[in-house]
Amino acid sequence: MLRNGWRPHPFRQYLLKVHSRCNLACDYCYVYTLADQSWRSRPMVMTPELVAIAAERIAEHAAAHDVRSVKLILHGGEPLLAGHTYLREIVETVRGKAGPDLHVDAAVQTNAVLLNEDTLRSFSDLDLTVGVSLDGSRRANDRNRRFANGRSSYDLVSDALGLLLTPEFRHLYNGLLCTVDLANDPIETYESLLQFRPPAIDFLIPHGTWESPPPGRFPDSPKTPYADWLTAIFDRWYGQSGETVVRLFQEIMNVLMGGSSASEAIGLTPSTVVVIETDGTIEQTDSLKVVGQGAPGTGLNIVDHPFDAALEHPGMVARQLGWDALDDTCKACRFGRVCGAGLYPHRYRPGSGFRNPSVYCPDLYRLIEHIHSRLVSDLRRATR
Incomplete structure (x- = not known):
C-alpha cells in the first residue's frame, strides 16, 4: 500500500488495556x-x-507483514487489579495464538501497590517484565500519586521495588516511570529514584495541548521550566557510566549522533504502537485523551476489523509520516529532525489540528541544544 511513496509500518507494540x-x-x-x-x-x-480475539488479530497482523517479534504491554487503569492469574492467562493466550514463528515479549506497567511475591513468581515463569511508576521521594511521589482517600502509596511501592531488587526477581525489572512535577526538586527526584537501582528511568512530561497547556507551560512564553528541570538532571547524569539509562536523554543523543529514536516523544521514527481497550476498541496512542472526548478513537474494534484497517486511519498515518507530518516552523528549525515536534498529542491546537510545533517547543529546543552543546564540547576535546 503506497501513498506518495509512503508505506505503512506494521504494528509491533500492542498496549492491551486489561x-x-x-x-x-x-x-x-x-x-x-x-x-x-x-x-x-x-x-x-x-x-x-476478547483476549482470544486480540491474540488472533495480533498473530494475523504479524503473519501478514512477516513480523517475527512483537511487544505485548499489559496496561490499564491498573493491570494488577485483574489479578496475576488472569494476567498469566492473557500472556499465555497471546503467545499460544502467536505460534512458534512469532516471539511475544511481554511487559506490565503498574503502580506496584499490589505487587507481591506470588505475582512476581508468576511473572518470572512467563518472563513478564515489570515497569513501575514512581515520582521520586516520598514527598515528591505523594504530591500526586495517592489513594482516593489521600493515603500515601509510597511505602507499598517501595516495598514492591525491594522485591524486584532481590536476586530472584531482578531480571524482571524494566525500570521506573516518573512524571515531571515542577514543584519537585529535580536532583532530589533523580537521586531518590536511583536509590531503587533502576535499569532505566523514563521522565514523562505532563500531557497538554496549546488549548489546555500543561502546568507551568505558558504557550506564548519563552521561559523553559521543563527544560530547566530536565537539564539539571542531565548534567548530574551525563558521564556517570553505568548509573542508569535515562531514556529521554539517550534518545536525544542517539538522534543527534545520526541514529534513530525508539520513542514517539523524540525524532521521526514511525509509531508502531496500537491500543486495545477493554471493550475491544482499537485506539491510537491513549495520550490523545488530553485532546478531547473520543480523540484517540479509530471507529474500529478487534471483533470486526483487522489491525490492517487501523493502519489506514489518518491519525495512525500522521504518526508514521515523520518529516512530512511536520509544519513549516518545525521543518525550518535547527533541531526539527531531532525533536520531531515532540509527542503527537502535544501539537494539538484548535483550528489547525496537529500540524503545529509541540506546546513544549521552547523547552524541547533548549533541552536538545543543551545536550548538543555537551556532546560537541566532548567530541572536540576527544579529537584534539
Whole structure:
C-alpha cells in the first residue's frame, strides 16, 4: 500500500488495556482527569473472549507483514487489579495464538501497590517484565500519586521495588516511570529514584495541548521550566557510566549522533504502537485523551476489523509520516529532525489540528541544544 511513496509500518507494540479502573487517584492521570472520559462507559476487565480475539488479530497482523517479534504491554487503569492469574492467562493466550514463528515479549506497567511475591513468581515463569511508576521521594511521589482517600502509596511501592531488587526477581525489572512535577526538586527526584537501582528511568512530561497547556507551560512564553528541570538532571547524569539509562536523554543523543529514536516523544521514527481497550476498541496512542472526548478513537474494534484497517486511519498515518507530518516552523528549525515536534498529542491546537510545533517547543529546543552543546564540547576535546 503506497501513498506518495509512503508505506505503512506494521504494528509491533500492542498496549492491551486489561483493566480500566485504578486503585490510585493520581491527579495528573490522562485516563481519568483529562478531556476524554470514555473509561466510564467501558467494561472494567477485558473478557477472555476478547483476549482470544486480540491474540488472533495480533498473530494475523504479524503473519501478514512477516513480523517475527512483537511487544505485548499489559496496561490499564491498573493491570494488577485483574489479578496475576488472569494476567498469566492473557500472556499465555497471546503467545499460544502467536505460534512458534512469532516471539511475544511481554511487559506490565503498574503502580506496584499490589505487587507481591506470588505475582512476581508468576511473572518470572512467563518472563513478564515489570515497569513501575514512581515520582521520586516520598514527598515528591505523594504530591500526586495517592489513594482516593489521600493515603500515601509510597511505602507499598517501595516495598514492591525491594522485591524486584532481590536476586530472584531482578531480571524482571524494566525500570521506573516518573512524571515531571515542577514543584519537585529535580536532583532530589533523580537521586531518590536511583536509590531503587533502576535499569532505566523514563521522565514523562505532563500531557497538554496549546488549548489546555500543561502546568507551568505558558504557550506564548519563552521561559523553559521543563527544560530547566530536565537539564539539571542531565548534567548530574551525563558521564556517570553505568548509573542508569535515562531514556529521554539517550534518545536525544542517539538522534543527534545520526541514529534513530525508539520513542514517539523524540525524532521521526514511525509509531508502531496500537491500543486495545477493554471493550475491544482499537485506539491510537491513549495520550490523545488530553485532546478531547473520543480523540484517540479509530471507529474500529478487534471483533470486526483487522489491525490492517487501523493502519489506514489518518491519525495512525500522521504518526508514521515523520518529516512530512511536520509544519513549516518545525521543518525550518535547527533541531526539527531531532525533536520531531515532540509527542503527537502535544501539537494539538484548535483550528489547525496537529500540524503545529509541540506546546513544549521552547523547552524541547533548549533541552536538545543543551545536550548538543555537551556532546560537541566532548567530541572536540576527544579529537584534539
